[in-house]
Amino acid sequence: MNVASTLPVVAKAMGDKMGVRVVIGGGMARTDGDTIYLPTLPENDGEALLLARGFLDHEAGHVRMTDFSVDKGADPLLANLTNIIEDIRIEKGMGQLYPGCAVNLRNLANHLAAKGAFDFNPGEPDKLFLGWVVSRCRSRILRQEGLVPVFERTNQLLEPVIGPELLGKVARLLDGVGELLSTSDAHALARRILDLLRQEQQQDEPSGKSDESPSSDRQDQHPAENSPSDMDGENGEDAGQPDNRDRSSDGAETKDREKDSLSGERNGSPDGNQEQGNESVSDADTEAHSAGAESRQKRQDFLDQILNPSNTEEYGNIGEIVASELESRSEATSQETSCMVYAGDGDPEDYLDRPVDLHDVRRKTSALRARLGCLVQASRLKRSCAGRSGRRIDHRVLSRLPVGDTRIFRRQEEKTAVNTAVIILLDRSGSMAKRIALAADITLAVADAMNTIPGVAVATAAFPAAGHSVVVMTPFGMSPARTARNYGLSAVGGTPLHEALGWAAVQFATRQETRKVLLVVTDGQPNHTTLTRDYLKRLDAQGIELMALGISDGGACGRFFQNHRTINDITGLPNALFGMLQEALI
Numbered sequence: 001m002n003v004a005s006t007l008p009v010v011a012k013a014m015g016d017k018m019g020v021r022v023v024i025g026g027g028m029a030r031t032d033g034d035t036i037y038l039p040t041l042p043e044n045d046g047e048a049l050l051l052a053r054g055f056l057d058h059e060a061g062h063v064r065m066t067d068f069s070v071d072k073g074a075d076p077l078l079a080n081l082t083n084i085i086e087d088i089r090i091e092k093g094m095g096q097l098y099p100g101c102a103v104n105l106r107n108l109a110n111h112l113a114a115k116g117a118f119d120f121n122p123g124e125p126d127k128l129f130l131g132w133v134v135s136r137c138r139s140r141i142l143r144q145e146g147l148v149p150v151f152e153r154t155n156q157l158l159e160p161v162i163g164p165e166l167l168g169k170v171a172r173l174l175d176g177v178g179e180l181l182s183t184s185d186a187h188a189l190a191r192r193i194l195d196l197l198r199q200e201q202q203q204d205e206p207s208g209k210s211d212e213s214p215s216s217d218r219q220d221q222h223p224a225e226n227s228p229s230d231m232d233g234e235n236g237e238d239a240g241q242p243d244n245r246d247r248s249s250d251g252a253e254t255k256d257r258e259k260d261s262l263s264g265e266r267n268g269s270p271d272g273n274q275e276q277g278n279e280s281v282s283d284a285d286t287e288a289h290s291a292g293a294e295s296r297q298k299r300q301d302f303l304d305q306i307l308n309p310s311n312t313e314e315y316g317n318i319g320e321i322v323a324s325e326l327e328s329r330s331e332a333t334s335q336e337t338s339c340m341v342y343a344g345d346g347d348p349e350d351y352l353d354r355p356v357d358l359h360d361v362r363r364k365t366s367a368l369r370a371r372l373g374c375l376v377q378a379s380r381l382k383r384s385c386a387g388r389s390g391r392r393i394d395h396r397v398l399s400r401l402p403v404g405d406t407r408i409f410r411r412q413e414e415k416t417a418v419n420t421a422v423i424i425l426l427d428r429s430g431s432m433a434k435r436i437a438l439a440a441d442i443t444l445a446v447a448d449a450m451n452t453i454p455g456v457a458v459a460t461a462a463f464p465a466a467g468h469s470v471v472v473m474t475p476f477g478m479s480p481a482r483t484a485r486n487y488g489l490s491a492v493g494g495t496p497l498h499e500a501l502g503w504a505a506v507q508f509a510t511r512q513e514t515r516k517v518l519l520v521v522t523d524g525q526p527n528h529t530t531l532t533r534d535y536l537k538r539l540d541a542q543g544i545e546l547m548a549l550g551i552s553d554g555g556a557c558g559r560f561f562q563n564h565r566t567i568n569d570i571t572g573l574p575n576a577l578f579g580m581l582q583e584a585l586i
């Protein structure tokens with residue numbers, strides 16, 4: 001098993017890099033705006049890791065960039081479209097900040113598309129339209145090629161109904177999604193798109209004259225064309241007065257009509273054919289008008305179904321899609337095959353209730369510090385040995401000269417520096433209430449003394465804390481003396497030792513030291529004995545040396561740790577601890 005590629009290690013690395021808190025444990029995948037929660041998932045499952053990576057990157061984008069206070073309104077379609085646009089916006093931003101996120105999110109979206117997560121029911125116009133929006137934005141803006149087939153299907157179904165012109169208008173609005181700067185901008189763009197659809201729908205509504213025939217429309221456009229006043233003289237002359245111009249005009253019109261009649265007869269057409277032709281044209285216009293009205297009505301009804309869906313179930317929310325898949329996988333995972341939980345870090349300031357006197361702790365543990373001082377010397381030098389060169393003669397080996405052995409000079413060889421990472425876990429559960437001060441002082445004393453040994457890196461943490469986390473008192477790279485006040489902890493809660501072990505496993509996986517030592521300071525009463533034993537077995541398989549220091553535990557630690565000691569007060573600490581640490585540090 002490659003420890004560095006397991007989910008908790010990946011989750012911690014990604015969370016640290018992106019500045020968000022990640023917790024692995026339980027059965028839910030979610031975020032509360034500050035922390036991302038992942039359920040326990042199968043160990044060494046490539047697909048689960050792909051889903052979890054994508055979920056972390058996606059939700060980290062929301063934690064970093066989404067304004068959760070923006071009111072998306074009561075309209076479920078507006079809220080759904082806002083979420084889709086916001087998802088595209090934050091994924092674009094995360095990809096620009098962290099190029100690796102773009103890869104993870106692309107792999108996630110392509111995987112989901114192949115699994116049918118973006119499939120839609122063509123009988124639901126709102127889902128068809130949202131599918132078009134999701135697939136167009138993801139395939140074009142985020143370069144998620146797996147969504148291209150979805151876009152092609154939705155475009156093929158939408159365009160004949162609502163028209164390429166309207167789709168083009170919406171597409172031009174969507175092209176700006178990658179340039180949006182805030183959640184409010186995403187909400188405003190979603191509103192603009194829906195307002196555009198409503199405007200188009202209103203334009204398709206029939207007017208008051210739409211039911212009249214085309215011929216009546218033309219007559220209405222020229223209402224005065226055949227009025228008597230048009231036939232009057234321009235100077236207002238009496239229509240009853242004889243006018244030669246009128247008579248000559250009437251005669252000419254009569255001759256023209258006779259000529260047209262004779263011409264029609266010569267061409268073999270009866271007088272009624274012209275009227276029948278006019279009627280055919282009128283019928284064709286009526287049919288075309290009726291077909292156009294029917295098309296407009298169909299378009300209007302389709303837009304109405306988009307804007308007022310009967311099924312308000314959300315579509316295209318990639319966070320919800322992945323969360324559901326992760327939770328399903330978690331339910332099907334047994335404890336034996338699941339990854340170790342990762343509880344994350346809590347703030348010590350929330351759990352302090354007493355001052356800590358570092359000088360008093362050092363005074364009480366002076367014997368331990370003195371004996372650890374000897375370990376320091378032992379870690380630096382080997383026993384003196386004889387060599388062929390040097391400044392001082394070792395009188396104990398002069399007898400070698402007669403036989404030609406010139407190794408008579410004393411010298412001390414420097415030993416390879418200790419290269420060890422040590423984590424100390426302090427139990428601050430309610431059962432430790434009467435012993436928490438003693439246990440915390442012991443933890444501080446050990447960490448402070450071991451911090452003086454070259455090549456030893458020390459970190460300490462207490463459990464439990466809120467949200468199944470641990471309280472980091474001294475992180476790697478900091479001096480216990482500078483963080484001494486963090487050891488003034490109260491005791492409360494249960495003893496979720498397995499969660500603390502999961503946290504320690506992740507910390508060790510990121511360390512480069514060749515040796516790793518875990519020391520647990522507890523009263524030996526964990527909440528989940530089966531999980532505790534399972535986690536200890538996994539740590540042992542990773543080469544981590546396991547030790548326990550029982551505080552008045554009556555030997556209970558022996559049920560879980562082979563290398564353990566029990567003390568009842570701080571004066572017994574040096575002898576108890578020295579025997580366990582000597583082999584690890586020399």
